[in-house]
Amino acid sequence: MQETFISYKRFRWLWITAVGLLVCTTMYALNSPVGGNNGGTALGYAFGTIAALGIGLLMAYAARKRAYRSSLGTVEGWLAAHVWIGIGLILLVPLHSGFSFGLDVHTTAYVLMVGTIATGIWGAVNYSRLSGKITAHRGGATDATMLERIGELGKQAEALCAGKSEAFLQVYNAFDVPLDLSLWSIIVKERHPSVNQKAAAVMLSVISDAEQRDAIAMIGLLDQRLDLIRSLLEQARIKALLKLWLYTHIPLSCALCVALAIHIVVVLFYR
Ligand code: HEM
Numbered sequence: 005m006q007e008t009f010i011s012y013k014r015f016r017w018l019w020i021t022a023v024g025l026l027v028c029t030t031m032y033a034l035n036s037p038v039g040g041n042n043g044g045t046a047l048g049y050a051f052g053t054i055a056a057l058g059i060g061l062l063m064a065y066a067a068r069k070r071a072y073r074s075s076l077g078t079v080e081g082w083l084a085a086h087v088w089i090g091i092g093l094i095l096l097v098p099l100h101s102g103f104s105f106g107l108d109v110h111t112t113a114y115v116l117m118v119g120t121i122a123t124g125i126w127g128a129v130n131y132s133r134l135s136g137k138i139t140a141h142r143g144g145a146t147d148a149t150m151l152e153r154i155g156e157l158g159k160q161a162e163a164l165c166a167g168k169s170e171a172f173l174q175v176y177n178a179f180d181v182p183l184d185l186s187l188w189s190i191i192v193k194e195r196h197p198s199v200n201q202k203a204a205a206v207m208l209s210v211i212s213d214a215e216q217r218d219a220i221a222m223i224g225l226l227d228q229r230l231d232l233i234r235s236l237l238e239q240a241r242i243k244a245l246l247k248l249w250l251y252t253h254i255p256l257s258c259a260l261c262v263a264l265a266i267h268i269v270v271v272l273f274y275r
């Protein structure tokens with residue numbers, strides 16, 4: 005199996021997080037403070053501090069990712085830690101609060117954290133499923149070369165129409181689907197079906213013998229053009245999916261930091 009940021013160094017960060025959580029859960033089980041476990045006990049404060057430091061580390065990933073000259077671990081290692089420590093927080097915070105939640109700013113911080121983690125998992129799944137499918141990364145055609153080729157094929161097909169019969173032009177019009185690069189077409193709608201072979205054969209049957217060869221060549225060109233358009237759109241869809249989730253993950257993580265700062269100020273100064 006190829007190593008990814010999830011399986012980095014034989015799941016090193018999964019093990020570190022799992023052992024850490026096991027230690028914390030054991031301490032929690034053995035702890036029996038007056039009034040029961042909650043965020044205000046010594047252990048509660050310790051776990052809260054660890055959780056807040058963990059969140060700080062996850063936020064610091066944004067800086068590490070952009071610090072190209074930094075030699076503080078690899079970006080891949082940081083992302084592995086990010087993913088597994090992030091998931092571990094789901095349990096660490098309830099251990100901190102004594103599994104107590106309410107309709108307050110503290111629980112708001114927790115809900116925002118869970119939302120950040122959920123969108124993070126969505127993103128990590130997207131990365132591992134989709135990033136290998138970007139053909140340009142494997143030496144395939146880039147968007148620009150694909151667009152250029154689509155234009156050329158369209159022009160070559162159009163050139164074959166010069167001086168041809170009405171029946172010939174009808175075939176051209178049937179398969180010369182306009183290029184639609186709208187967001188709607190990228191994400192949802194399949195507007196560029198391949199040439200329907202049966203329909204093409206029926207149309208060809210009414211074209212005169214003299215125009216047959218050009219008609220077949222034209223259909224071939226338009227079919228190649230549609231194939232290219234579909235792979236261009238598929239690539240655009242993958243790239244959009246790889247970006248879209250970050251527009252939920254980043255704002256949620258920022259909102260979490262605000263709620264967490266309020267939580268800490270409230271418990272330290274107003275309790
Ligand atoms: C420096 C870090 C932290 C400190 C000092 C801290 C402190 C506290 C304290 C003293 C309480 C008890 C409040 C009370 O009983 O009224 C508490 C509860 C709680 N904390 Fe924290 N905390 C920290 C980090 C976090 C983090 C990172 C989260 C989640 C993202 C969190 C979520 C909660 C929740 C959900 C409760 C329970 C609220 C409830 O019972 O309604 N805390 N915290």
Ligand code: HEM
Pocket residue numbers: 059062063064065066067069083086087088090091093117120121122123124125126127128131250253254257260
């Ligand atoms: C409290 C939890 C979390 C916080 C505060 C957080 C925060 C962040 C931040 C600030 C970034 C940087 C975005 C950027 O600058 O481009 C980021 C990226 C990312 N996060 Fe999280 N995250 C959390 C949990 C998770 C979890 C649990 C996962 C996956 C299971 C995850 C997966 C990712 C991925 C895949 C990236 C993008 C990596 C890249 O583009 O290089 N995050 N996160």
